[in-house]
């Protein structure tokens with residue numbers, strides 16, 4: 001075993017793992033405000049990627065496409081909240097689980113009808129030539145994934161801490177009823193969280209597509225990994241999903257290199273089973289709400 | 293300033309309030325007392341919108357608000373410091389206070405500067421909070437959390453403030469402090485509806501009082517009148 005190859009595989013995998021982290025972060029955003037998540041989030045990643053590709057095919061340059069793609073993701077997030085989540089939450093039912101799965105299936109067949117079943121390349125101006133960083137070769141494309149993921153997560157975390165609207169978001173997460181008594185609309189805050197979650201999913205799609213290509217099934221493996229990361233890291237730690245995402249990505253990359261590509265999915269599954277057995281609240285999840 | 297007329301509300305099929313009527317005049321401190329489970333908290337929740345009344349009217353400054361979302365009613369000028377304090381535990385003391393003023397602060401930037409005068413007023417009232425502005429509210433003592441809950445309600449510059457059992461679960465010294473604070477609020481001219489289990493202390497500070505029994509107002513009057521009422525003495529002041 002060559003240590004430099006191990007390092008190489010680990011770094012490449014970890015960078016890709018940040019995409020799992022980003023999708024898992026999208027789950028955390030809506031879980032915080034509404035204790036619900038979009039089980040069709042993978043399809044949201046996929047349709048946003050297709051939409052972004054279409055924008056470029058219409059002549060929009062890559063960098064101008066990004067805000068358009070994010071906006072589309074946010075709108076889709078709002079649509080999911082309106083159609084699949086709000087009524088169920090108002091009736092205090094778990095109906096959102098089934099409804100968001102069904103919406104995902106709907107997005108899937110809509111994408112097949114609109115864009116076909118084939119995988120398509122996703123052009124990008126970012127170079128895929130390797131550059132040498134700290135003893136390993138990484139591509140600018142892989143680095144762009146890391147930069148994109150950390151930038152949007154950092155921006156959202158800053159928003160939550162530094163703006164009053166962000167603090168209101170945190171207030172609804174902490175105590176929805178008390179937040180309402182402050183004049184904060186919980187409904188609007190849940191909408192905001194779904195819009196942010198949708199934008200985050202769109203960015204995940206835009207970032208991975210140049211590497212994985214775009215197709216109706218592009219997100220099915222991604223979403224399972226993102227679930228594993230969310231369960232292992234817990235649904236309230238943004239820092240946790242980044243660490244676990246990178247760890248899982250590195251592990252997968254090593255497993256497929258040394259054991260064969262059939263083993264790529266094994267670490268995610270193993271981690272998930274371990275986490276569920278050992279710590280159901282997640283490795284980084286806070287204990288029950290502090291109370292005096 | 294606040295009028296409640298024939299209010300009916302409950303949880304699911306069980307009706308708890310069966311026609312509650314009360315009024316709080318501008319600048320008055322009105323006490324609502326009654327045994328555990330009488331429906332005092334339910335009354336407050338039905339007023340502030342946490343619970344939708346099935347019948348009756350709630351008028352805030354002459355405007356009907358029953359049936360509106362709690363956040364709407366809050367923005368119209370009602371501040372409710374709920375039972376159990378309900379501070380935002382993971383957020384800092386100052387963030388809790390800022391959120392109290394959410395309705396009239398800018399959403400993105402400059403909100404802290406805009407809230408400075410109101411923050412200082414609350415910190416002057418509760419110097420202990422000033423020493424803990426950055427501390428997570430969940431790590432405060434029960435008494436401090438109550439001060440924070442009252443301060444947060446004050447930040448809204450409300451037309452009417454509802455205070456639900458501010459002395460619940462606090463040590464006797466702290467309870468005295470809470471009552472001193474309530475007196476201060478009254479002196480500042482804040483319109484207050486106060487629910488208290490310490491009926492005697494509540495009657496000492498109140499301008500007017502209602503006694504609630506099984507979801508209805510059973511007796512009402514000035515504290516002087518109630519203190520002479522045989523039934524009230526036997527049930528709540530003995």
Ligand SMILES: Nc1ncnc2c1ncn2[C@@H]1O[C@H](COP(=O)(O)OP(=O)(O)O)[C@@H](O)[C@H]1O
Nearest residue numbers: 303306308326327328329330331332333334335
């Ligand atoms: N969330 C709830 N769900 C169902 N019943 C409730 C709930 N809260 C209170 N109750 C019932 O409503 C009645 C009045 O309660 P409450 O308004 O809390 O009384 P008080 O504040 O006067 O002690 C009680 O019988 C109580 O059991």
Ligand SMILES: [Mg+2]
Nearest residue numbers: 332333375457
């Ligand atoms: Mg009560």
